[in-house]
Structure formats: structure tokens, C-alpha cells
Amino acid sequence: MAHSNPAGDAIDAPESDLAVARAADPRPIEAVAADLGLAPGDIEPRGDGVAKLTLDAVRSATADADAAEGTTVLVTGMTPTPKGEGKTVTSVGLGQALAGLGESTAVAVREPSLGPVFGIKGGAAGGGYSQVLPMEAINLHFTGDIHALTAAHNLLSAALDNHLHQGNDEAIDVRRVDWPRALDVNDRALRETVVGLGGPARGVPREDEFVITAASELMAVLGLAEDLTDLKARIGRIVLAEDVDGDPITPDDLGVTGAATALLRDAFRPNLVQTVEGVPAFVHGGPFANIAHGTNTLVADRVGASLADYLVTEAGFGADLGGEKFAHIVARQGIVPDVAVVVATVRGAKRHGLEMWPADFDALAATNLEAVRAGVENVKRHVEVVESLGIPAVVAINVFPDDAESELAALESTLSDAGIGVERSTAYRDGGEGATALGERVRERAGTGEFAPLYDLDAPLREKIETVAREVYGADGVEYVDGASDDLDRVERWGYGDLPVCLSKTPYSFSDDASMTGVPEGWTLTVREVSPSTGAGFVVVKTADVMTMPGLPAKPAAEDIDVDAEGDVSGLF
Incomplete structure (x- = not known):
């Protein structure tokens, strides 16, 4: 036509x-x-x-x-x-x-x-x-925005490991480092890794992981910042790790907030x-x-x-x-x-x-x-x-x-x-x-309704989660497993209980099970982990093992993408 x-x-x-x-x-x-x-x-x-x-x-x-x-x-x-x-x-x-x-x-x-x-x-x-x-x-x-985000994310990662290497004045617990590294390519081999191997000159050994840049909290921070001042404040309060007393460690604590903000200025x-x-x-x-x-x-x-x-x-x-x-x-x-x-x-x-x-x-x-x-x-x-x-x-x-x-x-x-x-x-x-x-x-x-959120920010986190589960997903209730209840208590102890909740589940069902099609009934939402995205300004509630570093399929789209001698790209559909 x-x-x-x-x-x-x-x-x-x-x-x-x-x-x-x-x-x-x-x-x-x-x-x-x-x-x-x-x-x-x-x-x-x-x-x-x-x-x-x-x-x-x-x-x-x-x-x-x-x-x-x-x-x-x-x-x-x-x-x-x-x-x-x-x-x-x-x-x-x-x-x-x-x-x-x-x-x-x-x-x-x-x-x-x-x-x-x-x-x-x-x-x-x-x-x-x-x-x-x-x-x-x-x-x-x-325009290079995602590359800038990747660099800023990894600057925070490098600063944290350098702090551990240089004496760890903030008493960071290496078992409780939450900040991963980032890459804007699907690479399943990097979902779990170990850094710092090879002796004292190469840092402190610890378990680590990579996420795709779109899953970085910095991406959400950039997405919700009102201006550069707000961007800097949000970066400064990101929880990177915990110290030995269980208190949060942030970019402000490591003195690198300004540097990360500079990378994201444009x-x-x-x-x-x-x-x-x-x-x-x-x-x-x-x-x-x-x-x-x-x-x-x-x-x-x-x-x-x-x-x-x-x-x-x-x-x-x-x-x-x-x-x-x-x-x-x-x-x-x-x-x-x-x-x-x-x-x-x-x-x-x-x-x-x-x-x-x-x-x-x-x-x-x-x-x-x-x-x-x-x-x-x-x-x-x-x-x-x-x-x-x-x-x-x-x-x-x-x-x-x-x-x-x-x-x-x-x-x-x-x-x-x-x-x-x-x-x-x-x-x-x-x-x-x-x-x-x-x-x-x-x-x-347009304009024939009156916007009304389903929960108030001053409601307890568990009440917010249950409201979304029941009123949006249609669940009968919520079950907390694998330490999720303790996670909620810790987030509220840190003073973040007044943030909105950001529930993470499969996109392929109203439920937390992709095989439950249509409008599932008679099921319970299972919460497995809760963590604060304090820079972004919400609490992430995970209902499953969330895939933050996708892998390539058996036949990735990359196999169809090419460039000729004149610089013309093909295969982008």
C-alpha cells in the first residue's frame, strides 16, 4: 500500500x-x-x-x-x-x-x-x-549517553575496589558489596565473576557480577533526576555496599560523587x-x-x-x-x-x-x-x-x-x-x-479522569507491596522468602520506608510465573529479595532471580548486522 x-x-x-x-x-x-x-x-x-x-x-x-x-x-x-x-x-x-x-x-x-x-x-x-x-x-x-553511563557506573566500581585495596578506612564488608560492574552488551559469562585475583597488587579478592547498562541504578538515576544538582545528590546517596556494622556505604563516603556526575553532565x-x-x-x-x-x-x-x-x-x-x-x-x-x-x-x-x-x-x-x-x-x-x-x-x-x-x-x-x-x-x-x-x-x-495512586508514600513497605500485588496483579497475598523480610526491615531501618516500591517480576504474566497466562487467579506473590535504589528513589522488590545481564540467543541479531566498504550498515530491522 x-x-x-x-x-x-x-x-x-x-x-x-x-x-x-x-x-x-x-x-x-x-x-x-x-x-x-x-x-x-x-x-x-x-x-x-x-x-x-x-x-x-x-x-x-x-x-x-x-x-x-x-x-x-x-x-x-x-x-x-x-x-x-x-x-x-x-x-x-x-x-x-x-x-x-x-x-x-x-x-x-x-x-x-x-x-x-x-x-x-x-x-x-x-x-x-x-x-x-x-x-x-x-x-x-x-550521542554516547549509554557509554557515559557505563563509564560512570564502572568508575564507582573501581573507586570501591580501590578503597578496599588502599586500606578500607570505611570498614566495608567485602561480603556485602552490592554494586556490580556494567557493560552494554549481552554477555552471560559475566553474570558471576571474581575480581582481585593474582596477589596483593591486584586488589582484594571478592565475588562480583556484571549487569547490562540499562539495568544499572545510574540509568534510573539519570531517568528521574530533575537537574544537575538533583543528579549529583542522587548519585551521592546510592548504596554501594555495607560496612561491618551493616550501615550503607555511598559514593559520598568514597568522595567520587562529583567525578561520576561530571561523566554524566552531557x-x-x-x-x-x-x-x-x-x-x-x-x-x-x-x-x-x-x-x-x-x-x-x-x-x-x-x-x-x-x-x-x-x-x-x-x-x-x-x-x-x-x-x-x-x-x-x-x-x-x-x-x-x-x-x-x-x-x-x-x-x-x-x-x-x-x-x-x-x-x-x-x-x-x-x-x-x-x-x-x-x-x-x-x-x-x-x-x-x-x-x-x-x-x-x-x-x-x-x-x-x-x-x-x-x-x-x-x-x-x-x-x-x-x-x-x-x-x-x-x-x-x-x-x-x-x-x-x-x-x-x-x-x-484525555482529561476525563482524576489521577489517584493506589498507595500513599507514608504507608509501610509491606502494605505498598501488598497493594500492588492485590490491586494490580490480582494476587491473593504476598509471601516473603529467602531473607526478603529481613531485607525489608533493614531498608526501613536505614530510613527508606517512605519510598515507592518497584516490583520486579516476569513481564509475560500478571503473576510471578510466566506460564500463568490470561488473568491468573488463586495465587500468591513470592518476594525473594528487597533492596533500596536510593539514588533512583524507590525500593526494588524482586520476585524471582532477575536477569540483569541477558545472554545472546542461539541466533543473535548480531549475525545479520554488517557494514560495507562505503560504511553503510545493514541488518538493523
Whole structure:
């Protein structure tokens, strides 16, 4: 099917996302910035089509907390398959649709980690005619923010081990070092390691581990910092280890807070790019949606909501994870969603209707109307979660090219019959035009709710955890095992009981068991570990052995990525 670009020329359907990106004719980044009222002096170009906002521009846009009056649209989703259901495509397409409806619009999405890019998912900048540009740069090194985070993280690791080597004046207990090392590549061999071997000149031997940079607490810190002063304060209070008395050791104790902040000075500034249709887009930050809060940076959202009438922002995984955390962690800092879009797919609904785990994508390709209708219960539950927070919801059916019309109709009619507002989106194929009906529905629903978190910050940590378990996940209760109860007591003794909780569980079920599909009932949430992310400002509650350093699959996406003699990259899809 032909697609109309902003110039009005017909474009044939692409063979790949990369083909669309290379065929696009981007606007000068200064013109994109001007759409947001930014002057050339407010941005610092970083190559073709990429710029960082200056600190002065950030300060000006975010100086008044009440200035962020734009309508905030949160894009979340149903319980996904491992391949995802297209939230980024929907976010970008919706932003383009709202711009096409005459609204001043900005899109804000996370920066791709190299782990997924070279692992199972490939490129992660949207897709088709609803992606952000320049696609190759965004999926690879971009502006170096993730590299800066990796360096700052490992500086803290090096400083801690150097302190042990130089005499350990802070009496750090080497058995209670919580701060790992970081790398932005999937490498399962580094999940557990030992450092300091080889004699006294090589440091103090101890067990260690690596996490992928997206799972570093520094990524969450960058994502929630309001300004450089706040960034520095957050870094300074990160718990790196415990001393022999069981008290926390922080970067402030080791005297390296300023150095780590210096490495992140430029990374703090939002990155401005554009969509295929030239709509302003911020690509900034990328914390995990289980170990952290799973959305782009607060500062990017604040700038977007201040400078545009509509901000379309995205949270990771489903409404039970990214959506809930956005409400209880991000929204408490002033970015409150006026409306939420719950992304659903035929493929995702069918998996739940078939009670399928692990996902068999060949089997999911077969038409099965009964399974689609049965799987709608999962979508409905995610809508209920969103609306329980006082946020009006709209379901977007993200249409894949090979979806059967009969299954799309079954999904759409079953949701409509349940009284849920639903619109199809063909944004991948048709860009903003394919999400116009969704944009109109979003405009109608925006601002019709009243945001209401499910728990108060002054409630005990156990009460907060149980509230999320019961009201969001649908659990009958909570069980604490493997020392988790002692962990909670220690966190509260340290004075962090008034922080929000960030529950970490599988994204593939409402429960803590990926094989429990649909809307599980009659189960108990098992909490295995609790730890404070004091810099980020929340308490992480782990329900399983959380994978913070993924491994490469049997056939990683890296095997399809190449570069020719002219420097042209291929294989980024």
C-alpha cells in the first residue's frame, strides 16, 4: 500500500525499517526544534538530524513545574509476547497522527540498549513509517549517553575496589558489596565473576557480577533526576555496599560523587531527533521496566510537556509493570498521564487465549477466532489497571501485516462489546494517517479522569507491596522468602520506608510465573529479595532471580548486522 509523506509523494511499502529510514528526507534539526519554540542557540547539533538541548534551554523549559501543561499521553500495553506488541511504533504513529490533526506534538521514547539490538529484538527505534530518525545512529552509539553511563557506573566500581585495596578506612564488608560492574552488551559469562585475583597488587579478592547498562541504578538515576544538582545528590546517596556494622556505604563516603556526575553532565541533556514525518521526538534514557521504572527520562517528558500541546510518552512492558511504575514513581514527580493507550495485538491475545507458554510464533500465525476472543480478558484487565489509577484508557490494536481480518474484527468487536474504547492502528504501514482515528479517540478521552495512586508514600513497605500485588496483579497475598523480610526491615531501618516500591517480576504474566497466562487467579506473590535504589528513589522488590545481564540467543541479531566498504550498515530491522 502506498504511503503519503509530508511532501505528498507516494512511497511504496518498504522491504525493511532501514529502507524507510534511508528513503526519508529529514528536516533540518533546527526546523524541528523551532516547532517546539526552540531557537538555534537552544540546541547543540550532534551530526545530521540529532541535537542535544543546552542546559539553559532545559532550565528555561522546566523552571516552572506548573508550565508543563501539555496533555500527556502514556502508551502502555497488554501482557506481551517476547517479541513485543509494538508500543514504540504506536507511540510514534500516534504522535504523527496528533500532529496531522493540527496539534503541537512531541514524542518521547527510550534509547535502545545495544543488548537487545544485537540480541533478540534487533533495532528498537519504532518501525516502518512510524519510527524515529536517524535510525542507524539511534540503534548504535547515538550521542554516547549509554557509554557515559557505563563509564560512570564502572568508575564507582573501581573507586570501591580501590578503597578496599588502599586500606578500607570505611570498614566495608567485602561480603556485602552490592554494586556490580556494567557493560552494554549481552554477555552471560559475566553474570558471576571474581575480581582481585593474582596477589596483593591486584586488589582484594571478592565475588562480583556484571549487569547490562540499562539495568544499572545510574540509568534510573539519570531517568528521574530533575537537574544537575538533583543528579549529583542522587548519585551521592546510592548504596554501594555495607560496612561491618551493616550501615550503607555511598559514593559520598568514597568522595567520587562529583567525578561520576561530571561523566554524566552531557548525558543529562535530552536528545532531540524527529520521526519519519518530521515530528519532534526525544530519545533519552532507557531503564529496564522490571528492575527500574522503564520509561524515558523525566527531564525529556518535562521539556516535551512544557513546549508541546501533546506529549506522547511510553512505558515498558504492560500496564502491570511499566504503567503501574509510571503512575507510582514518575507521576509523583509531576508528569501525570491525562490518558493512556493500551496496545493490544491479535498475536498477544491469541497467546493468552491458547494458554501458551513459551510462545510458539508458528502456532500463533494460525487463525483461531476463539483464542483471540478468550485472550481479550488479558487486555481488559490491563485497561482496568489503568483506570483504577484514575487514568482514562483507549485500546489501540496494533495491526501487523499478516494479521487476518477475521481475527482483527474479533478482537475489536469483543473489546467494544465490553464497553472499551478501541481503535485499530496501521501506523507501521501508513504512518500518522494510520493512527488518525486513534488520535481522535485520545483527544476525546484525555482529561476525563482524576489521577489517584493506589498507595500513599507514608504507608509501610509491606502494605505498598501488598497493594500492588492485590490491586494490580490480582494476587491473593504476598509471601516473603529467602531473607526478603529481613531485607525489608533493614531498608526501613536505614530510613527508606517512605519510598515507592518497584516490583520486579516476569513481564509475560500478571503473576510471578510466566506460564500463568490470561488473568491468573488463586495465587500468591513470592518476594525473594528487597533492596533500596536510593539514588533512583524507590525500593526494588524482586520476585524471582532477575536477569540483569541477558545472554545472546542461539541466533543473535548480531549475525545479520554488517557494514560495507562505503560504511553503510545493514541488518538493523
